[in-house]
Amino acid sequence: MAQTILKVEGMTCGHCKASVEGALQELSGVKQAEVDLATGTVVVNYEEDKVTIKAMEEAVEEQGYDIA
Incomplete structure (x- = not known):
């Protein structure tokens, strides 16, 4: 098991949190x-x-957020 920290720009609220976490958790392997x-x-x-990590970044970007 590995761990990474993604820096995400534009998250400001609970909805943002749920969108990003949901998109990542839908990926096989997360x-x-x-x-x-x-x-x-x-x-x-x-x-x-x-x-x-690239797939994770793309999943976050598809939700409308930028990877810093």
């Missing part, structure tokens, strides 16, 4: 995604052999 609105980050626990 076990947990936890948004911290105060820091604008998402801590993601995932299986390296099933999902890439």
